[in-house]
Amino acid sequence: MPYRLTVIGTGYLGVTHAACMADLGYDVLALDIDAEKIRRLRNGELPIHEPGLETVLRRGLGSGRLRFTTSYEEVAEFGDVHFLALGTPQKHGEYAADTSYLDASIESLAPHLTRECLIVGKSTVPVGTAARLADKIARLAPIGAQAELAWNPEFLREGRAVQDTFAPDRIVIGVRSERAEKVLREVYEPLGEVPMVVTDFATSELVKTAANSFLATKISFINAMAEVCEAAHADVRQLAEALSYDDRIGGKFLNAGLGFGGGCLPKDIRAFMARAGELGADQALTFLREVDAINMRRRARMVDLARELAGGSFQGCTVGVLGAAFKPDSDDIRDSPALDVAVTISQQGGRVTVYDPIALDNARKAHPQLAYGESALEALRGAHVVLLLTEWQEFVELDPEVAGAAVAQRRIVDGRNALDASAWRTAGWHYRALGRP
Ligand SMILES: NC(=O)c1ccc[n+]([C@@H]2O[C@H](COP(=O)([O-])OP(=O)(O)OC[C@H]3O[C@@H](n4cnc5c(N)ncnc54)[C@H](O)[C@@H]3O)[C@@H](O)[C@H]2O)c1
Numbered sequence: 352m353p354y355r356l357t358v359i360g361t362g363y364l365g366v367t368h369a370a371c372m373a374d375l376g377y378d379v380l381a382l383d384i385d386a387e388k389i390r391r392l393r394n395g396e397l398p399i400h401e402p403g404l405e406t407v408l409r410r411g412l413g414s415g416r417l418r419f420t421t422s423y424e425e426v427a428e429f430g431d432v433h434f435l436a437l438g439t440p441q442k443h444g445e446y447a448a449d450t451s452y453l454d455a456s457i458e459s460l461a462p463h464l465t466r467e468c469l470i471v472g473k474s475t476v477p478v479g480t481a482a483r484l485a486d487k488i489a490r491l492a493p494i495g496a497q498a499e500l501a502w503n504p505e506f507l508r509e510g511r512a513v514q515d516t517f518a519p520d521r522i523v524i525g526v527r528s529e530r531a532e533k534v535l536r537e538v539y540e541p542l543g544e545v546p547m548v549v550t551d552f553a554t555s556e557l558v559k560t561a562a563n564s565f566l567a568t569k570i571s572f573i574n575a576m577a578e579v580c581e582a583a584h585a586d587v588r589q590l591a592e593a594l595s596y597d598d599r600i601g602g603k604f605l606n607a608g609l610g611f612g613g614g615c616l617p618k619d620i621r622a623f624m625a626r627a628g629e630l631g632a633d634q635a636l637t638f639l640r641e642v643d644a645i646n647m648r649r650r651a652r653m654v655d656l657a658r659e660l661a662g663g664s665f666q667g668c669t670v671g672v673l674g675a676a677f678k679p680d681s682d683d684i685r686d687s688p689a690l691d692v693a694v695t696i697s698q699q700g701g702r703v704t705v706y707d708p709i710a711l712d713n714a715r716k717a718h719p720q721l722a723y724g725e726s727a728l729e730a731l732r733g734a735h736v737v738l739l740l741t742e743w744q745e746f747v748e749l750d751p752e753v754a755g756a757a758v759a760q761r762r763i764v765d766g767r768n769a770l771d772a773s774a775w776r777t778a779g780w781h782y783r784a785l786g787r788p
């Protein structure tokens with residue numbers, strides 16, 4: 352392989368990228384400042400849940416192509432191409448993204464660079480960040496290092512991160528030189544035929560926030576329809592199905608329910624609005640305020656429906672919550688709609704017991720005040736109301752009779768429109784869902 356790669360930041364994105372690149376045949380050195388994370392990764396232990404990734408990680412470690420470190424000196428010395436996979440979370444109390452982790456990584460890396468290399472940002476950033484970081488690299492890298500920056504936003508989805516890395520829909524690269532384009536084309540060559548858009552820094556940064564804004568808008572569109580369906584006694588699931596047959600609309604991202612959460616869509620649309628404001632283009636994105644508001648209203652509506660089924664108050668009511676992760680097949684609880692609802696109900700006096708097949712440990716750490724069950728049936732035991740908030744397959748396959756034997760009252764709100772309503776009603780459950788009669 353022509354290049355030695357490094358990946359800086361081994362969170363959800365970085366560890367996936369590092370392990371998959373090693374699987375493609377590259378020698379990869381991945382770095383994190385979290386020494387405990389690096390210790391676990393060296394032992395072949397994945398600190399996150401991501402289907403198929405642990406196998407790829409272990410294959411990389413076994414082949415000797417994948418290594419982990421906490422040393423920036425080692426990374427600077429080793430790599431021809433350095434990928435940046437640092438977090439860009441929402442700033443506390445603001446809409447804007449916190450890009451300081453990227454700055455810190457450049458400050459740690461650049462002074463140690465000694466030879467020609469390409470630094471490739473993969474994080475999701477406010478437009479203008481790449482240009483700013485390129486200046487920073489020019490200031491901090493020793494003369495002769497010939498360190499250049501490129502931007503290469505990542506589009507993988509959690510729960511499908513490995514497939515998305517090996518078979519992306521497209522690759523977008525923002526570059527300032529033919530050399531940078533050539534290097535990145537070669538790096539991604541083992542992926543085979545993938546559409547590649549080669550552009551400038553600003554456009555590459557904007558593609559990413561535009562894509563997430565579009566996805567968020569699509570979800571909020573169908574959830575706005577769900578609100579109208581509720582008022583008109585119509586069925587949003589059938590409405591979405593009918594829309595989906597139109598090729599121009601398509602059926603993906605039209606699942607109405609509790610709305611979007613996670614470490615990406617909510618913070619990315621807010622950061623996009625904040626950045627547009629700084630650029631004097633805030634009017635262009637005022638619709639995203641509505642997208643955000645519709646999304647957050649779904650959580651409030653879920654709590655209202657649960658209270659209605661509880662008889663008007665949560666006092667003395669036991670609520671069984673199925674799901675803690677922001678989506679199935681992930682342990683990620685960042686801005687999880689499920690936990691948001693569980694916490695609100697608990698604050699309003701409900702006795703809440705949560706179960707999730709994978710995200711339980713993360714949920715426990717973040718919300719020790721809630722009770723947790725070790726199985727779905729344990730979370731349902733004695734419940735007056737059951738809430739399905741993350742559509743894990745295990746919950747979709749729950750037998751309504753078996754679940755019915757565990758609860759105090761057969762009442763359920765399907766927050767993800769994932770259950771077979773007629774099967775649950777036949778089993779004597781009072782079944783309600785968001786956006787359906
Ligand atoms: N999670 C996803 O599915 C996904 C997909 C596409 C894009 N993104 C974007 O990728 C970026 C990373 O997201 P994530 O979910 O992987 O975040 P994360 O919080 O899971 O990972 C960030 C990692 O960086 C490490 N770190 C912090 N400061 C560091 C430093 N100075 N040097 C080295 N490591 C440091 C942290 O310890 C952590 O392991 C974000 O911009 C996000 O928006 C994420």
Ligand SMILES: O=c1ccn([C@@H]2O[C@H](COP(=O)(O)OP(=O)(O)O[C@H]3O[C@H](CO)[C@@H](O)[C@H](O)[C@H]3O)[C@@H](O)[C@H]2O)c(=O)[nH]1
Binds near residue numbers: 475603610611
């Ligand atoms: O029809 C749908 C589809 C999704 N969701 C919810 O939307 C959220 C986000 O889901 P998804 O987009 O599948 O997960 P992420 O892993 O957050 O991926 C998004 O964010 C990543 C980080 O930027 C991008 O790389 C991906 O392309 C983009 O899909 C979750 O809470 C889902 O439950 C719905 O409510 N209805």
